[in-house]
Amino acid sequence: MTVGNMESAQLFDAGNKGRGLRATKELRAGEVVFAEPSFSAVVFDSLATQVCHSCFRRQAKLHRCAQCNFAHYCDRTCQTACWDEHKQECAAIKKMGKWPGENVRLAARTLWCIHKDTGIVSDSQLVSVDHLEAHVADLPKETSAAQGGCDTFLEYCSYGRSSLPSTTSHTSMELTLSDQRGLQAVGVGLFPNLGLVNHDCWPNCSVILNHGNQSAVSSALHSQRRIELRAAGHISEGEELTVSYVDFLNLSTGRQKKLQERFHFQCSCEQCSEHVKDDLMTAAAESEGNKPSADKVKEVTAFSKECVEKIERLRAEKDYHEVVRLCRDCLEKQENVLADTHLYVLRVLSVASEVLSYLQSFSEAAGYARRMVEGYMKLYNPNNAQLGLAIMRAGVAHWHAGQIEVGHGFICRAVAILMVTHGPNHPITRDLESMRMQTEMELKMFKQKECVYHATRDAALMKQRLLKRKQRT
Structure with a gap:
């Protein structure tokens, strides 16, 4: 099911890899193929009090949500921007009297968004979230139950809504989110279009998070955990777009094991x-x-x-x-x-x-x-x-x-x-x-000082030679 379109990429049948995206035009190194906001995202449990739950910036002093005492924000601007996402989570946490782990929170936010937005958050989204490939059947039965935290998840979701969403699709769309400097992982989010890009250990694209202008007073200028897919080199028209799901710095068997x-x-x-x-x-x-x-x-x-x-x-x-x-x-x-x-x-x-x-x-x-x-x-x-x-x-x-x-x-x-x-x-x-x-400036200053030093030294040596000549004559 396709629901949108974009200028530089299109869906196609990638054979045994399932669906994929390919370039609709020639792309240069560094060119943005597409940008996409997260469908849903949460801060890691361990950093819940250190990272803004709206813009994912690390801050020394954050303001806590007075209703659930869990979510933290830079200021009222970030809190207002995030309220539409947080209000059901806020109600669920208040009713439970505690907050569940990040996996449960992410799954719940995803289902609440599907129920509210029918799985679509932007005009350029190529596929609805509930039509992404599920992998529940691939998990061992005991793992599926344990990892889902089913009882907690169902209780939490029911507190967030008067009734559970009918869609219970599971998607493997997770991408780790970094802080404002891109140096530390602080959360995890779901990105529907990115999930259509297949893996290759030597990919032709890279994916990064670009949080946009979170310092702007107007929340309208804030991005919602936006990712950018960029061409890592020259890509020909019709060529499949690929990213690496794992770090290349591992043996091929190790990468295969992680991917499996x-x-x-x-x-x-x-x-x-x-x-x-x-x-x-x-x-x-x-x-x-x-x-x-x-x-x-x-x-x-x-x-x-x-x-x-x-x-x-x-x-x-x-x-x-x-x-x-x-x-x-x-x-x-x-x-x-x-x-x-x-x-x-x-x-x-x-x-x-x-x-x-x-x-x-x-x-x-x-x-x-x-x-x-x-x-x-x-x-x-x-x-x-x-x-x-x-x-x-x-x-x-x-x-x-x-x-x-x-x-x-x-x-x-x-x-x-x-x-x-x-x-x-x-x-x-x-x-x-x-x-x-x-x-560059320090290097120029250093070289200038070095030139002055050499010139001074050369002048002193020349003076010494002249004095010696005078003494000989």
């Missing part, structure tokens, strides 16, 4: 079928033609896996100094055994550079960040958002470490990537462009 568990299909893209770059992600170190033994590689890989699990747990507990200690120990163990493109090396380097930057140990963070970027560049698509953000982190670390020229170089490379993946008006791109201009 979460999205219920077996990925058969070229990257998975031919195990592209799996060899790099499991590579052993090589120095002057010498490689460690297979047993040594196996031993260090097992140690690294266990270490990464500990590191992630300690980072969640915010024990950052212990995280740094474990990262150093793990990297020392990996040295001359695992290559810098190995998955576990890259994961440790990523955490180490991030945590050390947070602790303001910028020189050490910069060294790890540079190694991480060198590995990423051998694995990721050149216009991959994760690569761009990693290069940005490396640039900032080098800049704060006083290595302005190197930092400026990284920041310029990051700008080039994020202009494609995020566009010029995204908050993170604007921040990065400001950093590029500042580092």
Whole structure:
């Protein structure tokens, strides 16, 4: 069932992948294929008091809804903009005396929206939400009941309305939502058009959240958790549009397992079928033609896996100094055994550079960040958002470490990537462009001072030579 249309994409039969979207015209790198507001969205339980439930901005001080004491907002403007979404949720929470988990809240909001808007929120929506593919039958019976929290869900929905909606479709349309800077996941939302874009581990499009102008006084200018689908490179007319549902930085078997568990299909893209770059992600170190033994590689890989699990747990507990200690120990163990493109090396380097930057140990963070970027560049698509953000982190670390020229170089490379993946008006791109201009200015000032220093030194040397000549004569 199609219900809308858009200029750059159209629905088509993608064979064993089901429905898909293809380009109706030639697209350039960075061009927006379509933008779409969320059909429904909720803040994560763990961040319910730290993130605005309307614009999803992280704020130090938020105003709480006086009726349910659960929803938090930047100000009355955000609260007013969100009231149409929140009023049924507000009534349900008041009647229950508590709030359910994010999955139940998202499912309830979706059903309330379907009942109110018949599954359509914009003229360009290509398919009604209740006509998206369901995957309930793909779940084990015990999982379907447990994950749904059926009793809680039914009670909660009934409190939000006098009667339950007749539609009980389940959709696998979830997309993680980030904060205003695009750096931290703060919630989850449903996007109908995006759900029609099929997966590929090496996609030709990227999807990002662009929250719009949430600082505007008028709520009419606020976007409702809007996503943008952007071309990651040149796309020909008639070519299928694809995005990656999972991070590429995993072995093909690992990606396939995640996709099967979460999205219920077996990925058969070229990257998975031919195990592209799996060899790099499991590579052993090589120095002057010498490689460690297979047993040594196996031993260090097992140690690294266990270490990464500990590191992630300690980072969640915010024990950052212990995280740094474990990262150093793990990297020392990996040295001359695992290559810098190995998955576990890259994961440790990523955490180490991030945590050390947070602790303001910028020189050490910069060294790890540079190694991480060198590995990423051998694995990721050149216009991959994760690569761009990693290069940005490396640039900032080098800049704060006083290595302005190197930092400026990284920041310029990051700008080039994020202009494609995020566009010029995204908050993170604007921040990065400001950093590029500042580092450029600092670099010019440094070079000017260096020129003055050399000129002064040369003048002093010349003066000394002239004095020596006079003394000889």
